[in-house]
Amino acid sequence: MKLRKVKIMIYIMIGIMGILLLAMMVTKILVLGYIVSATLIATAIFERLYWKCPYCGRFLGCLNDRGKYCQHCGKEIEI
Numbered sequence: 001m002k003l004r005k006v007k008i009m010i011y012i013m014i015g016i017m018g019i020l021l022l023a024m025m026v027t028k029i030l031v032l033g034y035i036v037s038a039t040l041i042a043t044a045i046f047e048r049l050y051w052k053c054p055y056c057g058r059f060l061g062c063l064n065d066r067g068k069y070c071q072h073c074g075k076e077i078e079i
C-alpha cells in the first residue's frame, strides 16, 4: 500500500472518531464512546502495520518534525 493512501486512511479514521465523539457528546449515547475507543485501537494497529519506510521497512513515526526523511535509514520518503 502506498504511503499516501495510508496517510489518507489514517485521516479518514481520525475524522470518523471526531464525528463519533461529537455525536456521543450531543446524544449522550455511551456506546458511541466504545466505538471511538475501538476505532482508535484499529487506527493504531493500522498505522503500525502500514506506516513504514518503503526502503528499510521500519516504523516511520512522525515525519513532520524530521522532514521527509526516514529516521532509520535516512532515505527520502515520498508521500
Ligand SMILES: [Zn+2]
Pocket: 053, 054, 055, 056, 057, 058, 070, 071, 072, 073, 074, 075
Ligand atoms: Zn528507512
